[in-house]
Amino acid sequence: MVIRGKNTYITKLKREHVDEMQFWGAHEDPLFYSYTFPKMNKKEKDYWYAIKRHSLKRKSFAIYNESNILVGYISLRNIKWFRKISELGIVFDPNHINKGYGTDSLKSFIRYYFEEMKMKRLDLKVAEFNTRAYRCYIKCGFFDNGIELDEFEDQGLAIYEDEKLKEYQTYFKKVGDILKCRFIKMSITREIYEQNKESYPHYPPNTCA
Numbered sequence: 329m330v331i332r333g334k335n336t337y338i339t340k341l342k343r344e345h346v347d348e349m350q351f352w353g354a355h356e357d358p359l360f361y362s363y364t365f366p367k368m369n370k371k372e373k374d375y376w377y378a379i380k381r382h383s384l385k386r387k388s389f390a391i392y393n394e395s396n397i398l399v400g401y402i403s404l405r406n407i408k409w410f411r412k413i414s415e416l417g418i419v420f421d422p423n424h425i426n427k428g429y430g431t432d433s434l435k436s437f438i439r440y441y442f443e444e445m446k447m448k449r450l451d452l453k454v455a456e457f458n459t460r461a462y463r464c465y466i467k468c469g470f471f472d473n474g475i476e477l478d479e480f481e482d483q484g485l486a487i488y489e490d491e492k493l494k495e496y497q498t499y500f501k502k503v504g505d506i507l508k509c510r511f512i513k514m515s516i517t518r519e520i521y522e523q524n525k526e527s528y529p530h531y532p533p534n535t536c537a
């Protein structure tokens with residue numbers, strides 16, 4: 329299985345991909361520390377893969393660029409086959425963000441999701457401060473579906489202590505001991521995909537007259 333975009337292609341995630349991800353870069357912005365792929369020993373990598381690998385409720389994919397470098401991965405979780413809905417997660421190597429790979433790969437993935445997997449809706453949640461991801465999702469056709477206060481992945485974030493993060497405090501709230509963050513819920517439906525099909529081109533292009 330290969331899903332082709334313009335500058336990227338997507339394959340099924342395999343255990344050896346996790347070894348390659350160990351060489352990915354690190355985020356310098358504290359808000360994104362939890363997206364830096366952690367350095368893990370073999371047992372931890374096996375465990376990480378065991379969680380992400382294909383199962384009844386989960387599918388994971390590796391994303392390559394045009395130079396055959398592994399640049400990111402996509403995970404579908406909480407797949408509800410009967411209702412044909414699931415939730416998207418997408419993470420890139422920090423060395424390869426902001427190069428258009430996210431938008432390109434996600435558009436080809438959306439095409440695959442609705443055309444091949446025959447799904448009806450794809451949901452996601454994005455931290456309100458994460459304007460890069462939000463912009464990418466908007467370009468891919470997702471629409472806003474409400475705001476939700478939810479536990480922030482990195483409970484160690486010094487949001488109230490680090491002066492440089494002061495402007496971001498508005499996105500966070502401490503509830504008891506838990507650091508919560510404002511998330512935008514987003515979705516794309518089969519109907520929206522169908523209405524804008526030309527935005528999700530087929531690669532290589534269909535040349536049949």
Ligand SMILES: CC(C)(COP(=O)(O)OP(=O)(O)OC[C@H]1O[C@@H](n2cnc3c(N)ncnc32)[C@H](O)[C@@H]1OP(=O)(O)O)[C@@H](O)C(=O)NCCC(=O)NCCS
Binds near residue numbers: 420430463
């Ligand atoms: C989110 C992510 C998958 C997007 O992929 P990407 O390849 O970086 O995104 P693209 O380059 O395709 O598009 C990014 C867009 O955001 C814009 N952008 C970048 N930084 C921005 C900022 N600070 N504010 C507003 N827009 C910004 C870019 O200009 C671009 O838009 P444009 O093409 O209209 O100019 C990737 O950045 C990533 O893995 N980030 C870290 C993990 C993460 O945040 N995952 C998502 C969790 S919901």
